[in-house]
Amino acid sequence: MSTLPLDMQILNAIAALFLLLAxxxxxxxxxxxxxxxxxxxxxxxCAATLLLAWRTGETHLYVSALLTLLLKVxxxxxxxxRLIRQLGVYWDNESLLQISGTMLVGxxxxxxxxxxxxxxxxxxxxxxxxxxGIAIAxxxxxxxxxxxxRKAMSQVVGFLSMENGLFFGAMSATYGMPMIVELGxxxxxLVAMLxxxxxxxxxxxxxxxxxxxxxxxxxxxK
Amino acid sequence: MSVELALLLATPVLxxxxxxxxxxRRWAPEANVVFSGATFLAACAxxxxxIGEGSFTALGEQFFIDPxxxxxxxxxxxxxxxxxxxxxxxxxxxxxxxxxxxQHLRLYHSMYQxxxxxxxxxxxxxxxxxxxxxxxxxxxxxxxxVTLYRTPASLEAGWKYFILCSVGIAQAxxxxxxxxxxAERVLGGSGMTALLWTNLNEVKGELEPAVxxxxxxxxxxxxxxxxxxxPLHNWLPDAHAEGPTPISAVLSxxxxxxxxxxxxxxxxxxxxxxxxxxxxxxxxxxGLLSVVLAAxxxxxxxxxxxxxxxxxxxxxxxxxxxxxxxxxxxxxxALLHMTVHSLTKSAIFYSxxxxxxxxxxxxxxxxxxxxxVSPTVGWGLMMGSLAILGLPPFGVxxxxxxxxxxxxxxxxxxxxILLFALxxxxxxxxxxxxxxxxxxxxxxxxxxxxxxxxxxxxxxxVLLLGIYIPPYLADWYRSAANLIAGF
Numbered sequence: 183m184s185t186l187p188l189d190m191q192i193l194n195a196i197a198a199l200f201l202l203l204a205x206x207x208x209x210x211x212x213x214x215x216x217x218x219x220x221x222x223x224x225x226x227x228c229a230a231t232l233l234l235a236w237r238t239g240e241t242h243l244y245v246s247a248l249l250t251l252l253l254k255v256x257x258x259x260x261x262x263x264r265l266i267r268q269l270g271v272y273w274d275n276e277s278l279l280q281i282s283g284t285m286l287v288g289x290x291x292x293x294x295x296x297x298x299x300x301x302x303x304x305x306x307x308x309x310x311x312x313x314x315g316i317a318i319a320x321x322x323x324x325x326x327x328x329x330x331x332r333k334a335m336s337q338v339v340g341f342l343s344m345e346n347g348l349f350f351g352a353m354s355a356t357y358g359m360p361m362i363v364e365l366g367x368x369x370x371x372l373v374a375m376l377x378x379x380x381x382x383x384x385x386x387x388x389x390x391x392x393x394x395x396x397x398x399x400x401x402x403x404k
Numbered sequence: 405m406s407v408e409l410a411l412l413l414a415t416p417v418l419x420x421x422x423x424x425x426x427x428x429r430r431w432a433p434e435a436n437v438v439f440s441g442a443t444f445l446a447a448c449a450x451x452x453x454x455i456g457e458g459s460f461t462a463l464g465e466q467f468f469i470d471p472x473x474x475x476x477x478x479x480x481x482x483x484x485x486x487x488x489x490x491x492x493x494x495x496x497x498x499x500x501x502x503x504x505x506x507q508h509l510r511l512y513h514s515m516y517q518x519x520x521x522x523x524x525x526x527x528x529x530x531x532x533x534x535x536x537x538x539x540x541x542x543x544x545x546x547x548x549x550v551t552l553y554r555t556p557a558s559l560e561a562g563w564k565y566f567i568l569c570s571v572g573i574a575q576a577x578x579x580x581x582x583x584x585x586x587a588e589r590v591l592g593g594s595g596m597t598a599l600l601w602t603n604l605n606e607v608k609g610e611l612e613p614a615v616x617x618x619x620x621x622x623x624x625x626x627x628x629x630x631x632x633x634x635p636l637h638n639w640l641p642d643a644h645a646e647g648p649t650p651i652s653a654v655l656s657x658x659x660x661x662x663x664x665x666x667x668x669x670x671x672x673x674x675x676x677x678x679x680x681x682x683x684x685x686x687x688x689x690x691g692l693l694s695v696v697l698a699a700x701x702x703x704x705x706x707x708x709x710x711x712x713x714x715x716x717x718x719x720x721x722x723x724x725x726x727x728x729x730x731x732x733x734x735x736x737x738a739l740l741h742m743t744v745h746s747l748t749k750s751a752i753f754y755s756x757x758x759x760x761x762x763x764x765x766x767x768x769x770x771x772x773x774x775x776x777v778s779p780t781v782g783w784g785l786m787m788g789s790l791a792i793l794g795l796p797p798f799g800v801x802x803x804x805x806x807x808x809x810x811x812x813x814x815x816x817x818x819x820x821i822l823l824f825a826l827x828x829x830x831x832x833x834x835x836x837x838x839x840x841x842x843x844x845x846x847x848x849x850x851x852x853x854x855x856x857x858x859x860x861x862x863x864x865x866v867l868l869l870g871i872y873i874p875p876y877l878a879d880w881y882r883s884a885a886n887l888i889a890g891f
Contacts, residue, residue: 298618301614301615301618302582302585302614302615302618305589305612305614305615306585307589318578321574321578325571328567328571334563337567341567341570341571341574344571344574345574348574348577348578348581351578351581352581352584355581355582355585356581356584356585356588359533359580359581359584359599360531360533360584360596360598360599361596362466362531362533362534362596363531363533363534363536363537363580363599366533366534366536366537367533367536367537367540367577369537370537370540370541370544373541373544374540374544374566374570377544377547377548377566378566380548381547381548381551381559381562381563381566384551384554384559385559385563387554388554388555388556388559389556389559
């Protein structure tokens with residue numbers, strides 16, 4: 183069995199940690215810790231991009247890594263923490279499913295993702311192609327996180343983690359998206375979070391809570 | 405870069421910036437009209453140029469104009485212009501009824517322009533990545549408009565809209581990544597050009613089918629969420645019902661069209677690569693499901709704006725189904741249907757908006773006898789409803805007739821399903837609208853005279869399209885239809 187070069191081994195380790203963090207988010211109920219995990223996930227994404235930039239010498243990957251660092255590792259967690267403090271949402275204690283059950287579904291999702299990624303991995307020529315399956319798994323696990331949570335804040339964290347998964351996928355499959363697209367997506371994420379900040383205060387002003395069961399009156403059978 | 409295109413895209417962006425500073429002034433609604441009008445003029449200039457010179461690309465191929473998108477650009481600019489005319493008295497009345505604070509009007513006007521800009525960029529961009537970015541921007545600019553009234557219901561609608569559309573469109577981003585992956589293998593890794601639609605279209609036969617199949621599933625689910633295709637339609641009735649009516653009109657009349665546009669662009673590529681009927685079948689299945697589900701849900705609606713929101717889902721289903729059938733005739737019918745639906749539905753929302761203001765409610769059972777107190781609002785609503793239900797001689801009849809006859813020829817199994825759903829929808833809407841228009845009344849007078857000119861202009865165009873399609877317009881539809889069919 184041939185041994186991988188060291189940088190590739192590190193990249194694979196990062197990919198494994200990336201997946202592990204998605205599971206940690208799935209089971210975590212303290213919102214503050216959830217945001218910490220999100221920041222850590224973004225930091226891993228940033229490290230992987232940086233390593234890849236160094237390996238391939240592509241300039242746009244350096245820019246992408248910088249963008250991830252500024253926006254996703256530093257600014258967004260700061261913004262979310264500020265919102266959590268101002269709004270006083272610390273716990274998401276009513277998950278819709280038992281944690282053990284959710285984890286089991288999560289494992290099944292990972293197996294499914296690797297199956298789904300198989301044809302793409304077979305075609306890919308990038309050194310990082312094994313990350314594609316992991317990226318799909320993280321996207322689906324984040325989706326699961328969003329589905330099983332009741333608090334608006336945890337759903338937003340799930341959404342951002344999904345975005346991280348997508349970027350990880352783009353990095354693994356094609357060494358990142360074209361620069362202009364990556365900039366556009368980053369801008370969208372930034373604006374989305376600002377809109378969300380305003381929006382949370384509106385919800386809070388109305389309901390005195392960020393619990394989503396207040397937001398269930400618009401049913402068809404009302 | 406062509407002057408017309410630059411003007412088209414710059415006007416709403418400038419408008420957004422300008423109105424962000426002065427949008428709460430007394431004359432802000434008029435400024436909004438001026439900017440929308442200027443955008444419309446630029447769109448007309450662009451159209452004349454395309455008719456004269458044919459398709460072209462601009463700004464290092466990042467933007468391109470062909471018969472398919474220029475027709476949607478004009479439609480978008482026209483409806484956003486007429487909606488700004490309607491919004492002028494409508495928002496003044498809302499303001500005087502105390503439903504919206506004057507300082508929130510600044511946000512409203514600025515975001516309205518930004519929304520138009522985002523849609524126009526999505527339509528004219530040649531870069532599929534930028535199409536995605538602009539689609540997401542269009543969602544984000546309208547989220548705070550849906551929650552403009554700050555009522556519990558509007559906050560709920562806004563949250564659903566935000567989270568469902570963002571998650572949905574994240575799937576489309578993954579689809580775009582896969583598309584880029586397939587393109588890079590053929591076009592080489594020169595980042596800027598591999599996602600350009602015109603380049604992809606040239607090499608679509610060489611793109612890897614396995615990857616494109618997967619990409620299309622994600623793209624269809626992603627953009628399909630924004631089209632409001634069942635079962636991904638949950639956000640649509642809420643967002644339409646709880647926001648200000650001008651926003652309902654542009655969401656329903658324009659945003660859904662832009663989302664369908666994105667789906668069709670992707671379908672052209674995937675179909676070229678796969679050489680199989682899979683994308684067509686998926687579109688037909690989603691389309692039919694939407695038509696049937698929306699028709700059934702139409703029966704249960706108590707809120708007039710929700711009623712017409714479900715009707716939008718139904719019509720988007722019809723359009724999606726028609727694009728799924730493919731071929732020049734079905735595509736022609738789908739494009740015509742997009743046009744007439746957009747015009748009719750926005751006209752209906754204009755009348756419904758004023759009707760709701762006159763009666764102080766959106767509950768159907770409490771809106772009665774509109775025609776006695778305000779014949780124009782009442783008749784506008786009645787004519788609009790008859791038009792959207794596909795009664796001849798309106799244009800919706802022409803396009804639905806074309807779609808049905810094509811379905812009979814190409815996919816006979818689907819005809820009874822379509823007819824059944826259209827019949828149900830007809831009965832469901834008509835039995836609701838009839839008592840709203842005629843009978844005893846509770847309506848009162850409004851402090852500003854309503855703007856009903858746009859209603860009748862739209863309905864007149866729809867009527868005209870039903871009786872006679874001008875030859876240059878027909879040529880234009882035909883070349884767009886052929887383009888989509890891949891001829």
